[in-house]
Amino acid sequence: MPLRFAPLCLLGLAVAADAHDFWLQAARWQAAPGEPIRMTLQVGHGPYRQRSPIPARRIVRFAAIAPNGRQIDLRRGMHIGGADDATAAFGAPGTYVVVLETDNRAESHLPAIRFNDYLKVEGLTPAIALRTSAGRMDADGAENYSRHAKAIVRVGPVGAKPASRVTKPAGLALEIVPEADPLTIGRGGALPVRIYYRGTPLAGALVKLNDLDHDAEPVAMRRSDAQGRAVFRLPGKGNWQLNVIWTRPQPKTSLTDFDTSFSSLSFGAIE
Incomplete structure (x- = not known):
């Protein structure tokens, strides 16, 4: 069947699964007040990582949540x-928590064996x-999909007091909410997160x-528990990303x- 969500998927199952991973990449995670923070939209991992080809018309929300909770529209940037x-x-x-969401008009169509393996790989x-x-395990699979990304950026020095806004949901359809401020966690410290779906x-x-910086394979994987929680050990300084996927049947x-x-x-873990 035709494949309409990314040319990389034609290269095989591993690429098809990786091409779903999507995130906001800041050129730097910490900046001085008023200093521009450049961002790109990234997709894939390892040798298949690239700038996302997503068109601007599919982006339905692009904003930042300020420390005081005010939402700042970033579309002009x-x-x-x-x-x-x-x-x-x-x-x-x-x-600040930068958030981006797309519509769900994109489609993926995969042969049965690839679709089943993709479901298994992503849990x-x-x-x-x-x-x-x-x-229907022998039937080809098709899905509509949307993307929901958050990035944490710091303006000015990182203080000893955790940023409370980081640990609050931002209202995404599927969302990873840290229950501790990642910017203040030292090497080997616990990073508890909670997953929310709708x-x-x-x-x-x-x-x-x-x-x-070395993203061919995940550093760690966890299943969320009955309360939607999972706990990771943060290895230390660097550029980090958490991702999760969920699905529901269509009518x-x-x-x-x-x-x-x-x-x-x-x-970015900068402490």
Whole structure:
């Protein structure tokens, strides 16, 4: 069947799975007040990593949540496909959460064996159970998908006091919410996170921690517990990303089988 979500998927299953990973990459995670922070949209891992080809028309939300909770619209700083995809500058010191969401109009169509393997690799056990019970494990798979990304950036020096805004949900459809400020966690410290899906804690999701400087394979993987929580040990300084995927069945009238959300949280451990 035709594949309409990324040319990389034609290269094989591993590429198809990796090409779903999507995140906001800041050129630097810490800046002085008023200093521009350049950002790109990244997709894939290892040798298949690239700038995302997503068109600007699919982005439905691009904003920053300030330390005081005020939402700042960043759309005016978008220049998708330019030298960078966006630039933002913040005057007040503190920790900001940059959020980006797309619509779900993109589609992925895969042969049965690749679709089943993709579901297994990403830990989407409810979708596997549904295909099994419906006798569709030999059927090609199709999904609509959306992307939901957050990045944590710091303006001014990192203080000893954790940034409370970082540990609050930002209202994404699928979201990774750290329960401790990643910027203040030292080497080997615990980083607890909680996964929310449509506002409710999500159990059984496979959460992956990636070192963005050496990202061919995840550093660690955890399943969220009954309260949607997972705990990682942060190896130390560097550029880090957490990602998670979840899906739900489409109505029978839909042309695709599932509605899938891909979510990420990226940050730099600078302490």
